[in-house]
Amino acid sequence: MGLGAISVRGATKVYNPDEAAILALDNCSMEIGAGEFSVVVGPSGCGKTTLLNAIAGFHDLTGGEILLDGAELSSPGRPAKPGADRIVVFQNGALFPWMTILENVTFGPLAQGRLGPREAGAEALAMLETMGLSGIASDYPGSVSSGMRRRAEIARAMMNRPKVLLLDEPFRAMDALTKTVAHQFLLEVYDRTKPTVFFITHDLDEAIFLATKVYIMTTRPAAIKKVLEVDLPRPRSYKLLASAQYQALRQECQETVRAEALKAFTAGEREM
Amino acid sequence: MTDNPSGIIPAVESLPLAEAATAEPQAAAHRPRGPLAKWLTSPAPWLNVSGILGFLLLWHLLTTVLRLPLFDKLPGPLETVGEWFSRNPTYGISVFTVEYYQHIGLSCLRVFLAFLLATALGVPLGLLMGWKKTFCDYTFPVLELLRPIPMLAWVPLAILMWPGRETSIVFLTFLGSFFATLLNSWLGVKSIDRSYFRAAASLGASESLLFRKIVWPGAMPFVFTGLQISMGYAWFSLVAGEMLAGEFGLGYLIWDSYILVQYPVIIIAMFTLGVVGSLSSLIIRLVGNLLIKWKVKEA
Numbered sequence: 001m002g003l004g005a006i007s008v009r010g011a012t013k014v015y016n017p018d019e020a021a022i023l024a025l026d027n028c029s030m031e032i033g034a035g036e037f038s039v040v041v042g043p044s045g046c047g048k049t050t051l052l053n054a055i056a057g058f059h060d061l062t063g064g065e066i067l068l069d070g071a072e073l074s075s076p077g078r079p080a081k082p083g084a085d086r087i088v089v090f091q092n093g094a095l096f097p098w099m100t101i102l103e104n105v106t107f108g109p110l111a112q113g114r115l116g117p118r119e120a121g122a123e124a125l126a127m128l129e130t131m132g133l134s135g136i137a138s139d140y141p142g143s144v145s146s147g148m149r150r151r152a153e154i155a156r157a158m159m160n161r162p163k164v165l166l167l168d169e170p171f172r173a174m175d176a177l178t179k180t181v182a183h184q185f186l187l188e189v190y191d192r193t194k195p196t197v198f199f200i201t202h203d204l205d206e207a208i209f210l211a212t213k214v215y216i217m218t219t220r221p222a223a224i225k226k227v228l229e230v231d232l233p234r235p236r237s238y239k240l241l242a243s244a245q246y247q248a249l250r251q252e253c254q255e256t257v258r259a260e261a262l263k264a265f266t267a268g269e270r271e272m
Numbered sequence: 273m274t275d276n277p278s279g280i281i282p283a284v285e286s287l288p289l290a291e292a293a294t295a296e297p298q299a300a301a302h303r304p305r306g307p308l309a310k311w312l313t314s315p316a317p318w319l320n321v322s323g324i325l326g327f328l329l330l331w332h333l334l335t336t337v338l339r340l341p342l343f344d345k346l347p348g349p350l351e352t353v354g355e356w357f358s359r360n361p362t363y364g365i366s367v368f369t370v371e372y373y374q375h376i377g378l379s380c381l382r383v384f385l386a387f388l389l390a391t392a393l394g395v396p397l398g399l400l401m402g403w404k405k406t407f408c409d410y411t412f413p414v415l416e417l418l419r420p421i422p423m424l425a426w427v428p429l430a431i432l433m434w435p436g437r438e439t440s441i442v443f444l445t446f447l448g449s450f451f452a453t454l455l456n457s458w459l460g461v462k463s464i465d466r467s468y469f470r471a472a473a474s475l476g477a478s479e480s481l482l483f484r485k486i487v488w489p490g491a492m493p494f495v496f497t498g499l500q501i502s503m504g505y506a507w508f509s510l511v512a513g514e515m516l517a518g519e520f521g522l523g524y525l526i527w528d529s530y531i532l533v534q535y536p537v538i539i540i541a542m543f544t545l546g547v548v549g550s551l552s553s554l555i556i557r558l559v560g561n562l563l564i565k566w567k568v569k570e571a
Contacts (some may be wrong), residue, residue, distance in 0.1 A: 084475060096486070182295060
């Protein structure tokens with residue numbers, strides 16, 4: 001394992017190049033260090049998910065390139081191959097509903113042929129144990145709470161010891177209380193193994209509380225408008241939210257995002 | 273958010289959220305009664321029985337008591353049931369005659385063969401069409417052209433193509449059920465959320481694993497809905513086929529009894545079709561529930 005530095009260089013993505021072309025990403029560049037917890041914020045439909053999908057390898061770029069630890073991952077006409085070094089946690093959750101939580105968590109190592117069924121089972125149970133999920137190992141995703149499902153999906157991702165963890169608004173549908181628990185949980189996972197994290201959200205508190213760096217995007221076509229260094233100490237607790245340092249960061253972030261959100265609002269952007 | 277004065281974040285394991293999972297199975301164990309006992313003490317069975325009795329009464333009134341013009345040629349329930357359960361049936365068909373079971377057996381065998389064939393061909397073809405766009409592009413126009421052709425329009429071809437009645441009838445029955453199976457299996461794959469394919473690919477699944485672990489289980493609920501519909505079509509087509517070309521079977525029995533003016537036998541054969549049809553779709557439903565446990569639990 002180890003490493004996981006992502007370089008996005010001049011990434012450009014045009015949907016529908018023939019007809020009503022939509023420019024989703026415009027010459028977007030960012031350097032994410034190995035083991036960095038990067039959070040991307042920006043107005044709805046600004047192209048955040050487009051960038052995430054390009055890193056994950058779900059579609060290609062129209063221009064520019066993406067590198068992982070210096071090796072080319074994706075360039076125009078050559079999309080990245082989805083792989084277990086970059087695992088995605090989806091907006092609406094993608095635990096396979098027809099598999100038990102345990103079967104979901106063992107899926108990765110078994111699919112890659114990295115572990116035999118017995119070792120995978122043992123490792124998955126240990127992983128579920130550390131994540132406080134051993135009670136639901138044999139349940140189907142449909143019969144556990146959404147918070148549990150989220151945690152199980154992160155457990156499934158971490159089983160592959162990914163270099164990069166890509167999260168697309170994973171806690172969007174949660175109520176505020178469950179969300180704080182989920183944040184704490186994600187930070188514990190992060191502090192244990194320090195993967196590179198690429199986390200998309202609208203929620204500024206969430207962004208600053210979790211991030212090492214916050215990347216604020218412009219409205220579509222998306223480019224990076226501002227990078228905010230969050231040098232709050234880790235491990236973090238909710239005490240931080242009251243600190244002056246946090247408040248100052250929050251203020252700075254708010255102002256930048258507000259300007260972009262206003263632009264998006266007046267332009268009548270729709271959710272992509 | 274700052275209402276945690278000590279500033280200590282409780283460990284995730286000790287939160288009520290984590291406990292909920294261990295508490296749930298216990299709650300399930302406390303459930304006092306099984307589903308059957310629950311059903312029997314509910315009003316449902318009594319309403320079911322009164323519904324059936326009401327239907328029989330109406331039938332009796334219309335055919336035997338009032339003798340309305342539409343219904344005066346039809347046998348009433350007493351006559352039909354009397355014949356059905358007679359040791360010495362006037363027209364030679366009752367639960368005590370071998371012929372009755374020969375008709376049922378042969379019809380069931382034909383439906384079973386046709387349904388098996390339709391499933392064996394329709395499910396893989398439908399899944400493949402849903403999964404691989406290129407394959408769908410090849411096959412879809414042809415299938416969409418053939419699908420709306422009513423089964424009865426195939427009768428002359430069926431007779432020309434196949435030697436003997438038996439194969440023609442099975443072929444017609446097969447056609448009836450094949451397209452429903454195919455279409456639903458195809459829709460089943462289409463209904464699978466794209467995220468599951470993406471997640472599986474990013475977890476390192478090969479193509480064949482993708483088919484076995486995502487396409488097949490994901491499409492299963494639709495496949496079984498399709499099988500139930502296709503079983504209905506199979507019986508429908510069977511009766512039509514048997515009426516035209518049969519020598520035995522319930523469809524043949526209905527038509528033959530009409531020609532021979534043995535009206536109670538028509539009703540007996542019709543009800544028998546109702547019973548075997550319901551039973552066959554019940555079996556599919558049970559097998560489906562057994563295979564799709566995750567969906568049952570979700571509901």
